[in-house]
Amino acid sequence: MTKYYKIKKIDGGNMNILYIFAHPEPKSFNSSMKEMAIRHLKEQGNEVKLSDLHGMRFKPVLDQSDFLQRRKNDSFNAFLEQMNASIEGTFSEDIITEMEKVKWADFLIFHFPIYFTGMPAIMKGWIDRVFSAGFAFNPIKQNFYEEGLLKGKKAMMVITTGAEEEWYSKGGKHGDIEELLRYITHCTFEYVGLEVMDTHLTFGAGKMSEQRGNEELKRYQERLNTLFPQDR
Numbered sequence: 001m002t003k004y005y006k007i008k009k010i011d012g013g014n015m016n017i018l019y020i021f022a023h024p025e026p027k028s029f030n031s032s033m034k035e036m037a038i039r040h041l042k043e044q045g046n047e048v049k050l051s052d053l054h055g056m057r058f059k060p061v062l063d064q065s066d067f068l069q070r071r072k073n074d075s076f077n078a079f080l081e082q083m084n085a086s087i088e089g090t091f092s093e094d095i096i097t098e099m100e101k102v103k104w105a106d107f108l109i110f111h112f113p114i115y116f117t118g119m120p121a122i123m124k125g126w127i128d129r130v131f132s133a134g135f136a137f138n139p140i141k142q143n144f145y146e147e148g149l150l151k152g153k154k155a156m157m158v159i160t161t162g163a164e165e166e167w168y169s170k171g172g173k174h175g176d177i178e179e180l181l182r183y184i185t186h187c188t189f190e191y192v193g194l195e196v197m198d199t200h201l202t203f204g205a206g207k208m209s210e211q212r213g214n215e216e217l218k219r220y221q222e223r224l225n226t227l228f229p230q231d232r
């Protein structure tokens with residue numbers, strides 16, 4: 001089922017887009033997609049902020065050092081410390097910076113090559129650390145799904161795969177990619193209240209001719225045009 005939305009800001013203004021990107025090679029096809037997308041979205045009058053996770057050397061692991069102040073010192077309970085840091089404003093600097101970008105954004109784009117049919121660790125770590133309890137959802141007040149704390153914002157994944165499309169089809173070797181990614185689209189994004197757009201998929205991206213690469217860049221640009229039309 002394909003859902004294409006035209007997205008308009010309620011006040012009729014341009015969109016604030018946070019582009020979260022995870023690829024270790026600046027000369028990769030993924031990096032070309034990201035460069036084109038940011039240029040194009042800005043040309044259309046949108047504001048874009050980039051979190052280039054490898055470029056930033058983003059710390060991917062949630063641990064004690066995420067908290068400037070501890071609620072409980074004798075043992076580490078991640079949810080408890082996240083809740084406390086959300087109230088006290090005592091997350092580490094790198095988390096606060098990313099949270100400010102999320103607060104600012106109307107639309108979040110998560111762009112990555114698929115690794116073992118999921119996100120690369122660096123992007124999963126961004127979610128673990130930034131979509132924290134007390135900021136993106138609240139387990140005490142039951143703020144998730146319809147009541148998720150990021151309600152009102154939208155999200156989309158942009159994913160390249162090494163495998164060809166038939167591997168990720170119903171009955172294919174890996175199985176239906178939409179179903180496999182549901183733990184992200186539903187259990188992560190919708191869980192925190194985000195409205196989820198269809199994933200933009202580029203299959204067989206590991207071995208593309210220059211011609212196919214150019215076609216895929218054009219297809220991605222056209223997808224962006226459907227999401228952020230210029231006639232707003």
Ligand SMILES: Cc1cc2nc3c(=O)[nH]c(=O)nc-3n(C[C@H](O)[C@H](O)[C@H](O)COP(=O)(O)O)c2cc1C
Nearest residue numbers: 028029030113114115116117160161162163205206
């Ligand atoms: C650690 C790792 C795991 C991968 N797992 C998958 C996978 O599960 N499915 C798949 O189709 N491709 C997988 N790939 C291939 C990448 O998704 C593919 O190379 C990428 O999408 C194409 O972009 P790139 O060549 O610029 O990295 C994996 C690659 C790496 C490095």
